[in-house]
Amino acid sequence: METNGRRGQPKVPGVIRQRQKGFVTLRLRAVGGEFTADQVRAIASVAERYGKGGLHLTMRQGIEIHSVLRTESRAAVEELAMAGVTMGADGARVRIVTACPGRDTCRWGIVDTREIAGELDRRFFAREAPYKFKIGVTGCPNNCAGATGNDVGVMGAVVPAWDPSACNDCGVCLQTCPHHAILRDNETYSVDTGHCSQCGRCTVSCPQGAWTVVRRGVVLWIGGTMGKNPRLGTRLDRMIDSNEELLDLVERAFAWYCRNGRPKERFGQAIDRVGIQSALDEVLIPRPA
Numbered sequence: 001m002e003t004n005g006r007r008g009q010p011k012v013p014g015v016i017r018q019r020q021k022g023f024v025t026l027r028l029r030a031v032g033g034e035f036t037a038d039q040v041r042a043i044a045s046v047a048e049r050y051g052k053g054g055l056h057l058t059m060r061q062g063i064e065i066h067s068v069l070r071t072e073s074r075a076a077v078e079e080l081a082m083a084g085v086t087m088g089a090d091g092a093r094v095r096i097v098t099a100c101p102g103r104d105t106c107r108w109g110i111v112d113t114r115e116i117a118g119e120l121d122r123r124f125f126a127r128e129a130p131y132k133f134k135i136g137v138t139g140c141p142n143n144c145a146g147a148t149g150n151d152v153g154v155m156g157a158v159v160p161a162w163d164p165s166a167c168n169d170c171g172v173c174l175q176t177c178p179h180h181a182i183l184r185d186n187e188t189y190s191v192d193t194g195h196c197s198q199c200g201r202c203t204v205s206c207p208q209g210a211w212t213v214v215r216r217g218v219v220l221w222i223g224g225t226m227g228k229n230p231r232l233g234t235r236l237d238r239m240i241d242s243n244e245e246l247l248d249l250v251e252r253a254f255a256w257y258c259r260n261g262r263p264k265e266r267f268g269q270a271i272d273r274v275g276i277q278s279a280l281d282e283v284l285i286p287r288p289a
């Protein structure tokens with residue numbers, strides 16, 4: 001059984017021993033970095049009374065309250081819970097799901113990142129794994145949420161199509177496509193799919209609305225990690241159209257990791273040791289029931 005440092009006491013998730021004897025850090029859970037104003041007031045109040053009055057913003061969009069006396073941490077956790085603030089995860093389990101603002105507010109956003117992050121959090125948060133397991137959701141290939149550096153990264157993607165009847169051959173899309181993936185031949189436009197990142201910028205910036213979205217979904221990156229052994233995630237060659245399908249694929253990726261990963265081995269390192277094809281076969285090809 002894990003403990004917070006006192007023999008015989010069960011581990012409280014998100015309560016992390018500090019280097020200073022007798023003090024702990026409270027790591028708070030924020031799906032996609034979201035807190036309400038009321039929750040922030042409650043967090044500030046707890047930080048003033050139990051900590052040193054300061055807050056720390058984590059790399060994974062959470063908030064930590066540092067330097068809480070271990071003997072007072074349960075009371076602080078209970079006060080936070082009354083305000084609807086729950087604890088984050090630590091150790092060998094699925095961590096808080098991060099997300100950029102996505103389509104809700106960002107003009108480049110392709111998908112509703114908050115909804116996707118919420119569904120992933122409800123399914124996977126705090127599940128035990130060989131080691132820490134991070135999920136990030138980013139609304140488009142601009143990748144502001146760094147999905148490619150997560151064990152599972154979800155990225156919004158579109159398939160664009162050109163409507164010749166709406167196009168006036170102004171050439172704007174040739175300039176705005178960030179990957180020069182739009183081709184013009186004899187007043188006819190097409191997409192070089194080998195270079196298209198599926199960002200959808202053409203569909204937003206064409207003054208005539210001649211580039212339209214024929215498919216909107218997400219793509220998955222698996223095995224990304226930062227830290228000691230950085231590894232860029234491997235992009236799966238499949239467009240995912242629904243949250244149900246997404247959850248299914250992430251479940252299979254997680255199952256492969258839990259079966260193949262060694263203790264303290266990240267998903268990407270397990271992929272490199274066992275072989276990417278093994279992971280792809282499991283994630284992309286469902287096993288017979």
Ligand code: SF4
Pocket residue numbers: 100101102103106107108109110138139140141142143144145
């Ligand atoms: S990744 Fe895309 S949708 Fe998300 S904040 Fe960045 S530009 Fe906006």
Ligand code: SF4
Pocket residue numbers: 166167168169170171172173174189205206207208209210211
């Ligand atoms: S920006 Fe739109 S109207 Fe202009 S060339 Fe491209 S598709 Fe045609």
Ligand code: SF4
Pocket residue numbers: 158160176177178179180181182191195196197198199200201202203
């Ligand atoms: S989706 Fe993005 S990368 Fe693809 S053609 Fe349009 S602007 Fe270019």
